[in-house]
Amino acid sequence: MILKAKNQLSLVLATLALMPVVASAELRPISDEELGEVSGQAAVAFDVDQIGSTSYTRVTLGMEAEIQMNIDNLEAGRYAKTGESLEADLQVSNLGLGSISTDSSKVQLDGNTYDVNEIIPFELNDPYFEIARDDNNELIGFRIGFGEARGQLSGDFGSISGNVEMDIVDDFGTRYESQLLNAAGDADNSRSTNFGVAREFTGGTTDCSTGWYCYDLGDFKTLDIGERNADTGAVEYTEDFFIGFQKQATEWMTSDGSLNTDLGAFINLPTAMQIDMNSGLNAGGTDRVRLEYIDRGNGLF
Numbered sequence: 532m533i534l535k536a537k538n539q540l541s542l543v544l545a546t547l548a549l550m551p552v553v554a555s556a557e558l559r560p561i562s563d564e565e566l567g568e569v570s571g572q573a574a575v576a577f578d579v580d581q582i583g584s585t586s587y588t589r590v591t592l593g594m595e596a597e598i599q600m601n602i603d604n605l606e607a608g609r610y611a612k613t614g615e616s617l618e619a620d621l622q623v624s625n626l627g628l629g630s631i632s633t634d635s636s637k638v639q640l641d642g643n644t645y646d647v648n649e650i651i652p653f654e655l656n657d658p659y660f661e662i663a664r665d666d667n668n669e670l671i672g673f674r675i676g677f678g679e680a681r682g683q684l685s686g687d688f689g690s691i692s693g694n695v696e697m698d699i700v701d702d703f704g705t706r707y708e709s710q711l712l713n714a715a716g717d718a719d720n721s722r723s724t725n726f727g728v729a730r731e732f733t734g735g736t737t738d739c740s741t742g743w744y745c746y747d748l749g750d751f752k753t754l755d756i757g758e759r760n761a762d763t764g765a766v767e768y769t770e771d772f773f774i775g776f777q778k779q780a781t782e783w784m785t786s787d788g789s790l791n792t793d794l795g796a797f798i799n800l801p802t803a804m805q806i807d808m809n810s811g812l813n814a815g816g817t818d819r820v821r822l823e824y825i826d827r828g829n830g831l832f
Contacts, residue, residue, distance in 0.1 A: 676773025750816025
């Protein structure tokens with residue numbers, strides 16, 4: 532009896548398997564009201580823009596990342612450049628993004644506290660790459676950036692081409708936005724090692740040899756990347772953290788306008804920091820945060 536039942540069941544299943552399966556569904560239009568109730572976000576976004584004769588195409592990835600990473604040496608834009616003694620547009624050794632906590636009571640840039648030895652991440656959200664083309668549709672530059680960035684960036688800067696944004700308040704209470712400077716105290720964003728207030732804004736008194744309105748970037752071992760809220764003092768995300776590579780002078784859009792970049796590599800470092808010449812806040816530079824778990828005797832522990 533059991534064998535017979537099994538045979539009958541097998542016959543039924545075989546018959547069903549041979550029968551055609553027909554499915555039907557009715558398509559109907561969706562009203563504007565119903566469509567308006569649907570929301571979503573694309574994982575990849577494409578944006579096209581134009582400034583003058585230059586066209587831009589940006590591809591943004593909808594993702595969030597928290598990292599802590601170290602790079603022994605970063606170099607970009609190494610080529611001979613007339614009038615420059617430094618060999619590369621950008622050269623940074625002991626580069627670090629993020630840090631390792633040494634004080635569980637300290638409130639970090641993101642508003643949180645971290646246990647000792649816990650990683651304090653560098654936040655990078657909505658990464659993008661963007662290309663720029665001239666009116667002949669020839670590629671003239673590309674950049675990699677982030678829609679939101681916040682965290683501590685550390686390094687020994689041997690050369691920098693680009694922009695380091697930092698508020699500088701002098702003895703008279705006048706507030707300036709820093710620029711990269713050459714040794715003479717003039718604005719120069721190509722292969723610089725100094726930043727501060729250019730001579731044209733200080734009546735010619737900027738002096739890089741004495742540190743008057745001029746600061747050695749090598750003394751700033753850690754930079755706070757972000758944007759400080761003027762009302763609350765909180766450090767918010769910056770939209771303008773990027774590195775670009777150009778075949779010729781190229782204008783890149785920023786959250787409050789644009790930046791003109793020259794041939795070669797260009798890095799934009801918007802910080803939430805301030806130098807106060809009266810109180811001495813940050814006037815002597817900043818210490819390096821902890822970057823490694825093991826003390827290798829190289830100053831990163």
